[in-house]
Amino acid sequence: MSENEHRKATIYDLSMKSGASASTVSAVLNGTWQKRRISAETARRITALAEELKYTANQQARALRSSRSGLAGLLLPVYDTRFFSSMAQTFEAQARQRSLLPVVVSGRRDPEEERRVVESLVAYSIDSLFIAGATDPDGVHRVCAAAGIPHVNIDLPGELASSVISDNRQGARALTKAIIDHARQGGPLSPDDVYMFGGRDDHASRERVIGFHAAKTEIFGTASGGDTENTGYSPSMTALAFERFYARHGRLPRCFFINSSINFEGLLRFMGGHDEQTFADIVVGCFDYDPFGSFLPFPVYMIRPDITKMLERGFDLLDHENATPHLITIEPQLVPPRTALKGPLDELRDKDAR
């Protein structure tokens, strides 16, 4: 404590001390002074004074008056997944580059909660909203539209606003081919050896199922039925699905595709109850990237969506204000087993090592 906790300086303080009017001070400090033909000398004086008094503008006042808050929102389902936390990280960097303050919130895959948290953002008049992985993007769209807030969907498309998504179908196809090819090296494989677990009835999952079947058909000439199990985005339901399969067949499928890292956690739970034997000859694909997944005791192929590019396109869309909703598709990356990719923070972390 002991610090000088005096009120923050305002433009009126600067106005007093500089002899200039408050409006002049305001113009100098928010960069519009050239336009207002204020002399460079005056500007310099005021800037120097501002620095000396450590002036920073009150954003609430600015927002109230100009009705632009300088806040950019990102709606996530959850944070604690590699995919979404990377997205938060990347979003923060990109928002700051545009001198916006990022506000990240999570809707917990509950349409009600999604609406509530977005309304809490709307109450702060955020300037724009990125909707990532919402259960009900169109519901969220409606609350944004009612408040006149520009918004884009990221990773999961909506009908009513522009969207930037991963190429789920091609990604799933490539992933499926990769695990089948790998599994075949261990001996002949039939379509019945190739399963898919996780996901639910959303756009991404549907596209991935299509890609999954496309790859099976290309390779085997047929896709066999009953080879996908919809478990929602739930670790425990996914674990149960594995238990059921195991109880029925006395083994896991030779080769399977897991819909996301959240579902992958279901496999981890299953692993907790079974010995290493059980996993001796399986080959797994996961439509998500987590560096730890890559080093499990069996081969794991993963798909990493290109988050940086998705967000960049999202900002582009907001800048250009299209009349009709656009759909932009971004190619994801296939990550082979035992690969530790560098993240967006790697240079930071490295720089940081003393």
Place this chain on the structure above:
Amino acid sequence: MSENEHRKATIYDLSMKSGASASTVSAVLNGTWQKRRISAETARRITALAEELKYTANQQARALRSSRSGLAGLLLPVYDTRFFSSMAQTFEAQARQRSLLPVVVSGRRDPEEERRVVESLVAYSIDSLFIAGATDPDGVHRVCAAAGIPHVNIDLPGELASSVISDNRQGARALTKAIIDHARQGGPLSPDDVYMFGGRDDHASRERVIGFHAAKTEIFGTASGGDTENTGYSPSMTALAFERFYARHGRLPRCFFINSSINFEGLLRFMGGHDEQTFADIVVGCFDYDPFGSFLPFPVYMIRPDITKMLERGFDLLDHENATPHLITIEPQLVPPRTALKGPLDELRDKDAR
């Protein structure tokens, strides 16, 4: 599009339509109406009208007037680690319970950046700040103090403000004992077989080193020297440390303690370049929790800090406004290998499975 994008309703709109004055409307809508002795009937009428017009208060105006913004800040080093993303998730829940809007920012372990991002929060007059894992908590403290913003340190203590931290020393001691006990089951072990990698010269790392040596001394009677390697919080530096060790000894240590999941990623990178033989008989401890880490092809013990409790104590401290800085220590949890703990979101995810 096509939506009715009309201006949001204000208390004046409600005042007009209800016949009551703006201040009455305001009092009703912000809950102070009992105190102002406004009749229940009036309150009811106005509330109903507000609902009908979907009124929500303009938080900027409220903040400007009342100088309380309703924003609660959390400063993290990075998001994309299980520990910090769980913290963000838990923080959001707890902030919302107190009807605050959580704003999470990352300082990237750079004192400069930390100050900058905190200043950006101060510009929005956040009501309080949680400082988690800052490189320079006291620097951040100074900018908060200058602006009169209440703040607490979480997980890493500061000298100048109250702090809630994990019991790093006892946690490290328990972790070290656990890995030594486990490794001894595979044959006799000498103190030279037990190493520590990662961390740097901060409070947490120092405490962990003390706990690490305490455990070794308790078990072996001596701690041997040169058994810790400071790599910073950098995956690549940690990977290099493993490479160096391997080059010198032709193997990894039988038993080692990794300071955090970020350093653990260094081991993953090392794994990418070496075959499974190399990891056949090692036992690893990690002072951090990641569900994937638990299922690597060798035993991994982990320590999970009790994030929920740390944040709760943090909010308590802010509520009670102590004059002198307090230090609160929270016991972390030891997680044995092949354990998939449930997270704070588990019920949500499960509920979610259809």
Place this chain on the structure above:
DNA sequence: TTGAAAGCGCTAACAA
């Protein structure tokens, strides 16, 4: 090249 003045939407004395 600059200043005066109005007002963004809300809260909180103070009056009535």
Place this chain on the structure above:
DNA sequence: TTGTTAGCGCTTTCAA
């Protein structure tokens, strides 16, 4: 029990 009034700190015409 309710209304009037004066700002919070800023932006933005409009006038000088």
